[in-house]
Amino acid sequence: SAVISQKPSRDICQRGTSLTIQCQVDSQVTMMFWYRQQPGQSLTLIATANQGSEATYESGFVIDKFPISRPNLTFSTLTVSNLSPEDSSIYLCSGTGTGQSQETQYFGPGTRLLVL
Amino acid sequence: DAKTTQPPSMDCAEGRAANLPCNHSTISGNEYVYWYRQIHSQGPQYIIHGLKNNETNEMASLIITEDRKSSTLILPHATLRDTAVYYCIVRAKGGSNYKLTFGKGTLLTVNP
Numbered sequence: 001s002a003v004i005s006q007k008p009s010r011d012i013c014q015r016g017t018s019l020t021i022q023c024q025v026d027s028q029v030t031m032m033f034w035y036r037q038q039p040g041q042s043l044t045l046i047a048t049a050n051q052g053s054e055a056t057y058e059s060g061f062v063i064d065k066f067p068i069s070r071p072n073l074t075f076s077t078l079t080v081s082n083l084s085p086e087d088s089s090i091y092l093c094s095g096t097g098t099g100q101s102q103e104t105q106y107f108g109p110g111t112r113l114l115v116l
Numbered sequence: 117d118a119k120t121t122q123p124p125s126m127d128c129a130e131g132r133a134a135n136l137p138c139n140h141s142t143i144s145g146n147e148y149v150y151w152y153r154q155i156h157s158q159g160p161q162y163i164i165h166g167l168k169n170n171e172t173n174e175m176a177s178l179i180i181t182e183d184r185k186s187s188t189l190i191l192p193h194a195t196l197r198d199t200a201v202y203y204c205i206v207r208a209k210g211g212s213n214y215k216l217t218f219g220k221g222t223l224l225t226v227n228p
C-alpha cells in the first residue's frame with residue numbers, strides 16, 4: 001500500500017491569504033485526488049490531480065479558488081486561495097496504487113485549516 | 117455510482133463481533149463494494165472491497181448477499197481502537213475514474 005504524507009498538518013490563516021498544501025507519496029500512484037471535509041461532515045471530492053496537465057474539478061469547485069499542481073507521479077499541491085472562514089476544513093489527498101492496486105485508494109492524514 | 121444506505125450509528129461491546137450493514141439496492145454488475153473507516157482526526161483508512169464473493173483480510177470480513185443489494189462488514193473481535201466512522205462506498209470497476217463518493221457513514225462506538 002502507498003504511504004501518503006501531507007504538509008502542513010495544520011495551520012491557522014488570516015482571511016484573504018492563501019495556503020498551499022503539499023502531498024507526497026512514497027511510491028508511484030496512478031491517480032491522485034484532493035478532498036475537503038468540512039466540520040462534522042463527510043468527505044467531498046474537490047478534484048483529480050493530473051500529472052503534467054490541468055486538474056479535473058468537481059461541480060462547485062473552480063481552479064481560481066483551488067489551483068492544483070502535479071508535476072510528477074508522487075507529488076501534488078493544493079492551494080486554497082483568498083481564504084474565508086468558510087474554508088475552515090480538513091483537506092485530504094489520496095492516491096490509487098498501480099497495477100492490481102489501482103482499485104484501492106489510500107489517504108493522507110489530512111491538513112486542518114482554520115481561517116480567522 | 118450506486119447510492120448506499122447505512123445506519124447513522126451503532127454500538128458494540130469490546131471483544132464482540134461488530135456487524136455493520138449497508139444497503140446498495142441499485143448496484144450494477146460492474147460495481148465494487150468498498151469499506152473505509154475514519155478514526156477521529158485521521159484520514160480514511162481502507163478496510164476491504166469486493167465484487168460479488170465474500171472477502172476476508174486481516175482487518176475484517178465482507179459478506180455480500182447473492183443479489184448484491186446489500187453487504188455486511190464484520191469486525192470479528194472489536195476493540196476500543198475500532199471506534200470510528202465506517203463508510204460503505206460503491207464504485208464502478210476499472211475504467212478511468214477511480215474517485216470515491218462518501219456518504220455519511222456509520223459511527224461505530226465500541227464500549228468497554
